[in-house]
Each structure stands twice: as structure tokens, then as C-alpha cells.
Amino acid sequence: MSDRQGRWRLLLAVGLGGVAGGLARVVIGASVGTVLPGWVVLALVNVLGSFAIGVAVGRGGRWAHRSVTTGVLGGFTTFSGWALDVVGFAGSAPLLAMLLLLAVPVACLGACVGGLALAGR
Amino acid sequence: MSAAALVAGVCVCLGAGVGSILRALVMDGVASRGLVGGTAWVNVPASFVAGLAAQLAAGLGPVPAAGAPGVGFVLVAAVLGTCGGLSTYSTLALDAGQALLDARHGDLVVPGVGVLLGLTAAVGGLGCAVLLRALL
Numbered sequence: 001m002s003d004r005q006g007r008w009r010l011l012l013a014v015g016l017g018g019v020a021g022g023l024a025r026v027v028i029g030a031s032v033g034t035v036l037p038g039w040v041v042l043a044l045v046n047v048l049g050s051f052a053i054g055v056a057v058g059r060g061g062r063w064a065h066r067s068v069t070t071g072v073l074g075g076f077t078t079f080s081g082w083a084l085d086v087v088g089f090a091g092s093a094p095l096l097a098m099l100l101l102l103a104v105p106v107a108c109l110g111a112c113v114g115g116l117a118l119a120g121r
Numbered sequence: 122m123s124a125a126a127l128v129a130g131v132c133v134c135l136g137a138g139v140g141s142i143l144r145a146l147v148m149d150g151v152a153s154r155g156l157v158g159g160t161a162w163v164n165v166p167a168s169f170v171a172g173l174a175a176q177l178a179a180g181l182g183p184v185p186a187a188g189a190p191g192v193g194f195v196l197v198a199a200v201l202g203t204c205g206g207l208s209t210y211s212t213l214a215l216d217a218g219q220a221l222l223d224a225r226h227g228d229l230v231v232p233g234v235g236v237l238l239g240l241t242a243a244v245g246g247l248g249c250a251v252l253l254r255a256l257l
Binding site: 010011014015016017018019021022023025026030046049050052053054057066069070071073074075076077078079080081082083084086087088101104105108109111112113116117 | 122135137140141142146148160172202207208211212213214218221240242243
């Protein structure tokens with residue numbers, strides 16, 4: 001297989017992984033979104049995805065394949081959705097916006113570090 | 122499930138796939154050129170476009186509870202879905218987490234600035250949409 005073919009196959013794998021990650025985000029949103037507000041669901045998704053990437057990269061091997069890290073977990077989490085939540089609440093609920101601004105990045109960082117540590121990095 | 126919810130869900134899934142491919146291409150290009158910034162190269166533009174699309178969507182009016190959503194709704198859903206896929210929180214957390222564990226505390230500045238720039242970009246997108254709607 002040429003480098004070009006290999007690159008296209010990798011991009012396809014990343015894309016399919018992204019679809020899977022997006023689907024997981026939709027399923028979680030649809031199932032938990034009836035009892036929790038959307039911003040809570042999105043924050044939980046981002047924290048869970050950050051933990052999972054820590055575990056995946058920490059374990060290495062096929063778990064750290066780009067279809068998983070860049071694809072599935074990259075597609076599962078979203079920065080732009082979180083940014084819209086923060087900005088959206090800035091006017092109507094500034095304390096909530098501040099909470100999202102400070103708590104979510106810290107929680108995601110902590111979750112990722114926890115995942116890396118759990119995987120024995 | 123309403124048609125609008127189904128369309129939104131499909132757009133999130135497909136957008137995540139397309140966005141992930143774009144993200145891989147951008148990050149590879151950034152890495153090959155030795156540029157700093159990490160995930161900011163995707164999070165900032167994605168947040169700007171998402172802010173723009175979200176504010177423009179507000180001008181489309183409420184989504185009908187029944188029946189097929191309009192073309193405008195589908196376009197906005199597709200754009201927001203792609204922005205969701207293009208941007209990433211997990212890789213951002215990974216960059217910062219590895220820097221923290223490696224005691225490369227100076228390398229935490231880049232993700233931190235990236236977060237602030239991303240939020241600023243979202244505000245910028247919202248503002249540009251307001252301007253566009255006023256002008257058009």
C-alpha cells in the first residue's frame with residue numbers, strides 16, 4: 001500500500017471514528033437530556049471524553065490509534081458547544097457562565113490526568 | 122422523535138465525521154510546519170463559525186414541532202455539527218494533561234490561551250452575525 005493510500009485509509013478511519021463519537025454524543029444527549037439540562041450533559045460528555053483519551057493514550061497500542069483518539073474521542077467531545085454555552089449564559093446567568101468557564105476545563109484536565117494515571121502512564 | 126430532532130442528530134453525527142477529518146488534516150499541517158497552538162488551530166475557527174451560525178439561526182424563527190424542518194435549519198444544523206466535530210475538548214485536555222504530568226508547566230500556557238481565544242472567537246462569531254443581520 002502506498003503512503004497516499006495509507007493516508008486516505010487513515011483519514012477514512014478518523015472520519016468513521018468521528019461519526020461514532022458524534023453518535024455516542026447524540027445518544028447520551030437523547031437519553032440523559034430528558035432529566036439533565038443540555039449544558040450539564042455536554043460538560044459530562046467533555047469530561048468523560050477527556051478521561052477516555054487519557055486512558056487510551058496511557059494504554060497505548062491500538063487504543064492510541066488516531067481513529068480512536070482523533071476520531072471517536074475527538075468527535076465525541078466538542079469545544080465549540082461548550083464555548084457557545086459559556087457565551088450564551090454570560091448575559092442571562094453570569095454565575096453559571098463563570099462556573100462553566102472555570103469548572104469544565106479543570107474537570108476535563110483532571111479527568112484526563114486521572115485517565116493517564118489509571119492507564120499506568 | 123420530531124423530524125427536526127432527527128435532522129439535528131444526523132447532522133451532529135455526520136458533522137462529527139467530517140469535522141474529525143478536517144481536524145486531522147489541520148493538526149497534521151500544523152505539526153509538519155512546527156507551529157505552536159495545538160488544538161487552538163481548530164477550536165478557534167470552529168467556535169467562531171459556531172457562534173456565527175447559532176446567532177444566524179436565531180433569526181430563522183422557532184423550529185416547527187411537526188413536519189420537516191426548513192433548508193435554513195438543516196444548513197445551520199450541518200454547520201454546527203461540523204463545528205462540533207472540528208473542535209475538540211479531549212485533545213485539548215490531553216495536551217494540557219501530558220504537559221502537567223511531564224512538569225512542563227510552561228507548556229500549559231498554550232492550551233490556556235487557546236481556551237480564551239476560543240471563547241473570544243465564539244463571541245466574535247455571535248457579534249459578526251448580529252452585524253450581518255443588521256446589514257442584510
